[in-house]
Amino acid sequence: MAPEAEGSETELSTPVDNDTLDATVSPDDEPTVSLVEIEPGLAVLFADQPPVGLDVIPFEMMSPHANQGLTDKLSMASGIGNLAAQSAQGATTVQGLVRLAPETLKVLKTAQPMTSGGWNLGALVGSNGKIVNLVRWAPATGAQAASILTALGPAAALLALQVQLASISRRLDENVQLTRDVLRALHEDQWTTLLGLHETTLRAVREAQAAGGVNDHVFASIATRDADLRKQRHLFTSLVRRHIKALDTDGQSRRTYVQKNVDQMLADAHGMLMAEWSWYRFQVLRAGHISRDEANAAENEGLLAELVAETQREHARAMEDVADLLSGLERQCRLIAELPAEFSLPFTAKRQDIRDAVAMAEALAERVSALRNRVHRQPAPLDPPLTVFAEAVPDEVLRILRWVVPGEEPLLAIADVNLDRLVGEDAYLGVTPARLFISAQSSVRKQGTIEREFPLTDVRYVRFRERDKRGPVLDIITVDENIRLTFDDWAGKGQGLDDTHRLANLLAAAMEIPETERRTDPLLSGGLSTDRANTRQVIARDA
Template identity: 45%
Template sequence: MVSPHSASDNDNENGPGVSLVEIEPGVAVVMGDRPLEALGLPAEFDCEVSPFQLMPPGDIQNLADKISLATGGLNLAAQGVHGVVSARGLVRLAPETMKAMKSGLQPLTSGGKNLGVLVGKGGKIAHQIRWVPATGAAATNVLAALGSAAVTLALQSQLASVSKKLDKNLKETQSIAHTIYGDRWYDLMGLYKNAMRAFREAQDLGVVNQHTFSLVAADLSNLEGKRGSFRDNLRRHVAALNTDQKQQLDYIRENSNQILADVQAVLVAEETWRCFHLLRTAHISCDTTMDPALKEKQLAHMVEQVKREYAQSMDEVSRITLELERMCSLIAILPGKRSISFFGSNNTRNDGEVARMAATLAKTVSEMRNRVHAIPEKPEPKVKALRRNVPDDVLVLLQYLLPEDEPLLALAEATCYGEVFSGSDVYLGITLTQFFVADKDKMSQEGIIDKMYPLADVRYVRFQEQGSPMLEMFTKTDNLSLLFNWWAASGPKLADVRRIRDLFATVMNIPEEEYRDDSLFAEAHQAFAAAKTGMKELPRKSRHSAG
């Protein structure tokens, strides 16, 4: 792994022999004086170093020269004992490594580069490394020098890594999409396999000539139609899930198979589309008859379009797969195991099995995006106002019911009265930006939180301690009365309830747009003051005239 190194550059008399120069977050060009097989990059780099298979040798040396010039020669980073600066290939940082770097890894810097070491098996230092991250002045110089080549290289590295993950996922679960789509799935897979065949042929040749590119050129219009159709299907699922929790759960139970199939179809279509454009950019790069300035302009336009559209599509895929995983996991832990409709109303699967399939797909999408697959953690509220300890099954349910990435700050139980509740026993919870009120039975049996309110909607809080404590809350839309039973009337439990009150009192507010400025009060105050002044002056005038 890349580790901070506290020693000086002189620890290694020859200096670091390897440098990683990021061309975008997570994708780096490997520079060094050692051959690829001697680099020994560890597992944290996601996959082995891949050579520049779609670049002519002259372009590879030109790439190395540009990087060396843009980074000030990399000092000792890539020269080593032979004094040769070479671009060895591409490597992808694993998402766990990127996360560690973002969460506080601060390598020692030297000469504007981060200094670290490569750790081999058993923690033994293999050799030093310099890392030029995709931020700062050095990275800006590199990207400016490389132009469109930087994004083209990133596409090559990503496609090589992603295709392996996608192929593995398809082997495990493509029967879903095949059952749903039939011949349409075979057509889509034909386009995908043809694009991958052309890509691997180009890798072997080192260039994309007209013969290789012609393998996929005729497929584009067909691919664009399928790509648009499957993305529309996905957006319909997103719209259908933009409802209350009961409707969401019902929709997932009836349509989980269709969502799984549509996600897979979009993934295959997007990777096929991205592979096509990578081949096209490499084909243009290999065209020696084009004007260099025009070539650079066309390549810059293409790679920017691919990067933007692919990111947008994968954002949509990521949202729906994470939601599917969350909802299927919730269904699987609700009491009374249910079967989920699969491949039509006459075929069902155990809800736990569907939840595992959804989790596998969500993990695959995260890996394809080179991101850590975040699994919701069971919440641990800091403030608890409950008669007894927090039931573990309640926390497990909240693990999937709470907004993503929002900690549960407080949890209480009370009897609620108001427009929505009429004497219901409820759980009251506070997250970072919201609070919820959930009927105990409905949440435990059906996985439903009745009401979620933004904390910004809390207008006023009133607390009464006589007898059983009562917390009254006035929000933008509802008035709630929360009665805490006898167990909260004194001692530590009363202190817990007071803490709940304090949390709500901390956030209560009236937004500026709800304030009004009616002039009647000002006019009335002025008239009253004038009348009061006149009444005081009148007796003085009367006494003066009477004298």
């Protein structure tokens, strides 16, 4: 499978299957359509004419002269122009830009399509399932696209800015509208200014698209708003980063903070989106206005390059911030919704408010993902291949840990253990590809917290010992701690014993002493070391 335009009836697939070829297309034909990805999710389309069904975005906000120069650069840098000159079909031209669906890009990154001359080969498939065009594909990470971007310079980034504006959906679903209402209520003093800047920049974009460029009349309506735009952007950025810092604490503190500030967090995230995109539209319109100044094109080239690079850099960071906040907020809200009611007091007197907060956080997170041309993902339900329990793992434990286990790490193993203390306590031991964690069962089930976790790289030694008529003992020696865990009687025989053995082996597989911690001593070097090794061999033989 290959790229697919959003909202299109035509899709790309690889490799070419002769059985699906339309009668008018031969597998020996030269590709008639070429896609050059100038950034992940955004490709320039070269074709004699736009393929039916593909949603093509024309170049906008540039003068005809700049547009033609960009087209020439793209054609020559990609080699399309030279190929077309040698073809009997005539010139292949730049038709515009194609927005690629995130799901398709994910497949492209993992698939192994046919290649030729640095290009991936695929096919355009019509709604009837027949191939209607062969296609050449240059991914943004490939050498072909990299050379094109170098030749284009700042013009490539300007294209990326413009197509994002063209593809932004202004549709608000019900839950996003709710966060907007919360924003208006909590930031009443800022709401009028924020909404005014939002609507003014949107109107300027529509006018520029209608005029075919950012002329003086279009830019005059926003030319004096730079300071106001930056003020709103700085305000909401600082608010969002304050929330992010508050979430970078222990589990109990995060949960308490979310319960007290969930409305404020939703409002500030929505406010940042409005402020950020108002500023972003202004920057794109300004870049488009500069590009129309053909009389000073040479001296403006450096200005335009700096403007585009700075805009991309600052915008990417801002969107990363708001995505991080919403990811943490959604995770904490979902966790709170899984905890027992008496330990997860809702934000008001009504339990369903937690569910409302989950829906609003998810809606905003999905919107941010769409704006970044990414798929909104949540941690998959946990399904550990190794479970060390007398019976099945309680479902509620796995539901809670889904939102507690860091990142998107799969849970490889979970065990019902006892903390070896003066007063023993039931605990859970969990293992992921990167870490192990140990926490009292009451802390997990009632508070949704993991008390201790250790990188697997800290594991130095693992010892497993069986005991008569009692469950086995598991010692885990880390860089800084000696941890002793015990198991109940059920783990001392049969399947329970097999499972605990495998758990110990899993942890032992992580044992390692890095070179920085290794030591040498003259007493264990040279001849003494050889004698010691010989002694070991004798002992082993006699045994």
